[in-house]
Amino acid sequence: MPEELTTLRVSVSEPSADGPEIERITHRLRRELLDLEVEDVQPAVAGDAPAGAKGIELLQLGTLLVTLVKSGGMLSQVADLVRSWVTRNDSLQVSLEVGDAKLTVTGASAAERSQLIDAWIARALAEPAAAETANTTDDEAG
Numbered sequence: 001m002p003e004e005l006t007t008l009r010v011s012v013s014e015p016s017a018d019g020p021e022i023e024r025i026t027h028r029l030r031r032e033l034l035d036l037e038v039e040d041v042q043p044a045v046a047g048d049a050p051a052g053a054k055g056i057e058l059l060q061l062g063t064l065l066v067t068l069v070k071s072g073g074m075l076s077q078v079a080d081l082v083r084s085w086v087t088r089n090d091s092l093q094v095s096l097e098v099g100d101a102k103l104t105v106t107g108a109s110a111a112e113r114s115q116l117i118d119a120w121i122a123r124a125l126a127e128p129a130a131a132e133t134a135n136t137t138d139d140e141a142g
Contacts, residue, residue: 005039006070008078011063011095012085022062025092029085030064036077039067075124079117086113098124 010033012025026043033041044063068074079096086092087110095104096117103120105113 004070005067006098008066008068008075009044009063009095009097010066010078010082011044011060011097013062013093014089014091015093016091019061026062026064029082032081033064033066033078036074036081038074038078039069041066076121079121083114083117086110096120096124101126 010029012029013022014025017025030041030043042065044060044065046060066078068078075098082094082096086094086105093104093106095102097103101120101124103116105116108116
C-alpha cells in the first residue's frame with residue numbers, strides 16, 4: 001500500500017530583508033529541505049503572471065510547498081530543520097501549515113519556539129477534525 005503524502009506550506013519572512021534577500025533565504029531553505037527525504041519542494045504559486053510578462057505564473061515570495069510522506073518522523077525532521085533556522089536567526093518569522101494545523105512563530109524565545117513547534121507537530125498529526133490553529137505573535141510571546 002503506498003504511503004499517504006501531504007503538503008506542508010512553509011513561509012519565511014524577515015522584517016529587515018528586501019525581496020532578493022527573502023528569495024536567497026528561501027532558496028537556501030529549499031536546498032536544505034531537499035536534503036531530507038521529502039518527495040518534493042517547490043515555490044508556492046501566487047497566481048498567473050500579468051499579460052506580457054516572461055513567466056507564466058507569479059511565485060509567492062518566501063513560501064515553499066513541501067510534499068512529504070504523512071508520518072510523524074518526516075514531519076518532525078522538517079520541523080527540526082525549520083526549528084534550527086529560527087534558532088539561528090531571531091528576526092526570522094516562520095509559518096508552518098499542513099491541513100488545518102497552522103503555526104506562526106514571531107518574537108518568541110528559542111525555547112518557546114521549540115515548544116510551539118513540538119505542539120504544532122502533535123496537532124498536525126492528529127485527525128483533521130481535531131487539528132487546531134496554534135499561533136504566537138510578538139505580543140503573546142512576550
